[in-house]
Amino acid sequence: MEVNSESDNIQLRLHWIGNTHRILVLTIEPKLISIIKRIEDARWDTATGNWHLPFEKSAIFILLEKTQGIWKFDMEFLKMQLRLKRMGLHSLSIFRLCQNVSILNLSEFEKFLNELQLRGYSVNTVRNYRIEFAFLLGLLKMMPVGELKEDQIRAYLLWLVEQKKYGEARVHMAVNAIKFYFEKVIHQPRVVYFIPRPVKPLQLPRVHAKENIGKMLGKIDNLKYRTILTTSYACGLRVSEIVKLKISDIDSKRMTVFIERAKGKKDRVVMLSPVLLKLLREYFLEYKPVKYLFESKAGEQYSIRSIQEIFQQAKKQAGIDMKGGIHTLRHSYATHLLESGTDIRFIQELLGHNNIKTTVRYTHVSIKKMGNIRSPLDDLEFPES
Structure with a gap:
């Protein structure tokens, strides 16, 4: 700048x-x-x-x-930089995007960040909105963002699709960030932007067989690592939920696990497996965590990246080649519940899904009904040679 x-x-x-x-x-x-x-x-x-x-x-x-x-x-320019640095401009990606932004637009960026914070948006949403809005401001340079017309915004979104090859999720995020600025920050009327969107592929969740999960968990010698992955599968947790678990969230009397402020800032309760409880007690006696169930050496939350690496290593040791990260344990949990006869509405509650359609995905990968269907190949009669 x-x-x-x-x-x-x-x-x-x-x-x-x-x-x-x-x-x-x-x-x-x-x-x-x-x-x-x-x-x-x-x-x-x-x-x-x-x-x-x-x-x-x-x-x-x-x-x-x-x-x-x-x-x-220009002292005002430097003051603005100091304010924005305190609000997140220290991010290298944001810094690079904002290098040629005008002081006026930087002021609007500050308002944008303030409004995100006041509304209590999640860390991921704030990060994604910030990146998308900063990218737009970087392109505008000296042009005031508040003066953009609807046709200019549509042209920009179309450019993201055709030239930048944004996928559906990224385009959706860009639209939401722009709408947030115009509707929530400068209070303009609500606008729906109709733009061509790429066809979203239907991706089914990847699911491990129960035998493979048993083999994977059984191959882990490290008690802490084994307890982390077992907790993930036994409770159907997201990795972000695993690292936030506190000791106080485990209720051995009611045999429940409390999941606090999960995705969408929702609390939920899942059942505590007796097998998991036994393992947790063994783990607690050896590691003696203070606040979080799984802590780093410094006593802080265990890192998400470390847990992802633990899972990949366990998969490798068990000789499992199926693609996918630790989230496949959550998929497997849901699918195995469905196959054991658990009502899909109850599974929805356990997973914390807002929409039943998200949970219904698991019916597409369940082998319960598929196992009762015979392939036409099984009924063919082959002439003797």
């Missing part, structure tokens, strides 16, 4: 060096360079051939104070 002005003005650009933001000084002037050298943590960047400063108030204000009356630059 540059502050473009008269020749006497300092030109600055936000720059990402290593894993941190820096202020890149584009103006080359001996007096200015001598001032910069006296600022703590000022560095020379050989890649760009410029000096850069820490992205902090102190460095900015020192530069302001020392250069007052000699050079000028």
